[in-house]
Amino acid sequence: MLPNVQRTDAADHVPVLAEEVRELLDVRPGETVVDGTFGAGGHSRILVEDLGGAGKLVAIDRDSTVRPYFDRVKASARGVQTRFLRGDFAVVLSQLAANDVRADAVLLDLGLSSMQVDRPERGFSYATDAPLDMRMDSSDEPSAAEVVASYDEPELAKVFRTYGEERYATQIARGIVRRRAEEPIERTGQLVDVVKASIPAPARFGEGHPAKRVFQALRIEVNHELESLEVGLPAAWAMLRPGGRLAVISFHSLEDRIVKHFLRERARGCTCPPELPVCVCGKEPEARVLTPKPIRPSAREVDDNPRASSARLRAAVRI
């Protein structure tokens, strides 16, 4: 199946908090920009404009189907050197940093693109029956179906509780183990049925889709999303030149907490215990945080693009 770039533009990802990212990253001609989550290249396209025909764009994505979007950005980026690297940004950024590649601006826009969510065959959506896949990189293992088939009941419950903050994690895990003893759970529709059958009736009609949290949890587990962020943030930071800027957009509190702590730690100076009369650690702040509070999308942006509603943007400059 062709990626959505071959279909209508209506399915393309709309970049979130685009003007705010542009302002915080403040890209100038001749600089090197790293977009660690290229997607449809909406943010990259804007940042390339700010390069004013001179500089470099390094685009990273673990999903090979974004390649046609990159080719489009490349074709319009006259005078700017562009490179696409396919892989997990945790790995790619670490390799770039280890090879002394330096950047002036790094962007991580976490989570899924609209193309991934809206293509039923990717298995991310509880709204359509499709194979239970959920891999951003389809060559990775395991898929969501393999997780559901192989994790034991406590492991499944832990995933749903930790990554989905699912209240009925234990009941749903038990429901899955029972159902898979009868038949393999290989489709999103089967998983939705098990979730519905495992939770109390009133919860089936509560706020949002009853399987939303389970799907979020499985997706985070399948793609090791929080581990990638934990490794990717210090790697991105290591690449930044003095004066370089890092911006991160997250879409749920688990991600945002990691970003907040990471930036706070970099901005912190002396870590000596308060009872010491003088500093002995000598630690100097490495960062100036540009967003004391996370930036949220305006009501107007959410109206135009409801998928932006949970976005939170944080940024810092390397001192």
Ligand SMILES: C[S@@+](CC[C@H](N)C(=O)[O-])C[C@H]1O[C@@H](n2cnc3c(N)ncnc32)[C@H](O)[C@@H]1O
């Ligand atoms: C929210 S979309 C980015 C959209 C993009 N900023 C735009 O304007 O089109 C997230 C993209 O990042 C990719 N992605 C998520 N986590 C990743 C990771 N750890 N390494 C590499 N790519 C990742 C996904 O495959 C997806 O294409």
